[in-house]
Amino acid sequence: MKLRRSMMFVPGDNAGMLSNSYIYLPDSVMFDLEDAVSIAEKDTARLLVYNTLKAKIYGDIETVVRINGVDTPFWEADLEMAVRGGAEVIRLPKTENVNEVKELEIKIGKIEKECGREFGSTKIITAIESASGVVNAVEIAACSSRMVAIALAGFDYLVDMQTERSSGTEPELFFARATVLHAARAAKIDAFDVAYGNVNDEEGFMREVNIAKNLGFNGKSLIHPRQIELLHKAYKPTQPELDHAKKVIEAAKTAEEKGLGVVSLNGKMIDPPVIQAAQRVILLADYS
Ligand SMILES: CC(=O)SCCNC(=O)CCNC(=O)[C@H](O)C(C)(C)COP(=O)(O)OP(=O)(O)OC[C@H]1O[C@@H](n2cnc3c(N)ncnc32)[C@H](O)[C@@H]1OP(=O)(O)O
Numbered sequence: 001m002k003l004r005r006s007m008m009f010v011p012g013d014n015a016g017m018l019s020n021s022y023i024y025l026p027d028s029v030m031f032d033l034e035d036a037v038s039i040a041e042k043d044t045a046r047l048l049v050y051n052t053l054k055a056k057i058y059g060d061i062e063t064v065v066r067i068n069g070v071d072t073p074f075w076e077a078d079l080e081m082a083v084r085g086g087a088e089v090i091r092l093p094k095t096e097n098v099n100e101v102k103e104l105e106i107k108i109g110k111i112e113k114e115c116g117r118e119f120g121s122t123k124i125i126t127a128i129e130s131a132s133g134v135v136n137a138v139e140i141a142a143c144s145s146r147m148v149a150i151a152l153a154g155f156d157y158l159v160d161m162q163t164e165r166s167s168g169t170e171p172e173l174f175f176a177r178a179t180v181l182h183a184a185r186a187a188k189i190d191a192f193d194v195a196y197g198n199v200n201d202e203e204g205f206m207r208e209v210n211i212a213k214n215l216g217f218n219g220k221s222l223i224h225p226r227q228i229e230l231l232h233k234a235y236k237p238t239q240p241e242l243d244h245a246k247k248v249i250e251a252a253k254t255a256e257e258k259g260l261g262v263v264s265l266n267g268k269m270i271d272p273p274v275i276q277a278a279q280r281v282i283l284l285a286d287y288s
């Protein structure tokens with residue numbers, strides 16, 4: 001199991017951040033060549049990210065490169081650099097439809113063959129940032145065997161929807177969150193919730209983390225190291241949750257020995273979905 005709770009953006013033109021972001025231990029690091037980098041710095045950023053990838057300083061942290069969108073003049077050069085550099089995952093921003101992913105997939109395969117990288121080893125994450133992307137999310141999530149996750153990108157999405165992020169339960173994001181999440185689960189890939197832009201607002205960030213976690217997202221895209229530990233702590237099962245999960249598994253074993261399909265633990269029904277949920281808690285605790 002690859003744990004993908006935190007995926008931290010690092011601006012591709014910031015040499016300092018590129019060279020030391022591993023110290024913060026996100027599950028995945030995302031070197032950004034898109035909106036965090038001005039047009040004037042695109043070439044410099046591409047080279048900096050290539051050298052960072054080649055330096056192989058990220059160890060077990062998954063390396064992701066956010067290239068520019070397929071409707072820009074930058075994406076092919078970005079992709080050459082990222083695949084040749086050894087990026088584990090390419091994040092495609094502003095994905096609107098399956099054709100864009102297919103175009104990306106063909107190009108990745110070509111570069112892998114040219115540079116001697118194992119065919120299929122470069123994975124894809126698509127970011128959904130518009131109404132069209134949300135409407136097509138189910139097909140997008142399932143359209144490539146390289147796809148490991150789909151992310152909702154709230155900033156661009158809300159601009160496209162002609163609204164703004166509110167506080168509270170964020171009803172403006174509900175349909176997109178639910179759709180992207182269903183797309184991910186149906187395709188058996190991971191799902192990332194939106195990035196939270198106010199790095200000093202811990203309360204607002206935690207409110208979003210809890211929405212994402214309760215809906216069932218694997219994690220969030222992050223923009224600041226301070227957000228990593230908060231997120232990991234929220235996703236780690238608590239000791240009482242872990243103790244309860246272990247009791248559920250014990251009760252299930254006893255039920256099986258007695259040939260019973262369903263038993264109760266402290267008055268609560270224990271049946272296959274409850275057992276599966278307990279197994280997931282134990283797995284998450286083991287890995288976090
Ligand atoms: C809508 C979108 O497209 S979102 C994606 C694009 N945006 C991004 O990539 C932005 C990523 N984040 C950042 O660039 C920064 O966090 C900012 C600009 C928001 C704030 O940066 P700062 O003002 O430097 O933050 P702050 O002073 O709190 O930083 C503390 C330390 O964390 C480091 N840091 C902050 N953010 C990051 C990051 N994303 N990656 C790596 N290191 C970081 C800083 O370099 C600093 O390190 P130091 O103590 O060794 O000097």
Ligand SMILES: O=C([O-])CC(=O)C(=O)O
Pocket residue numbers: 035093127129151152153154155156157194195221
């Ligand atoms: O992809 C992301 O998480 C950030 C982003 O570009 C957006 O929200 O528009």
Ligand SMILES: [Mg+2]
Pocket residue numbers: 035093129153155156
């Ligand atoms: Mg965006």
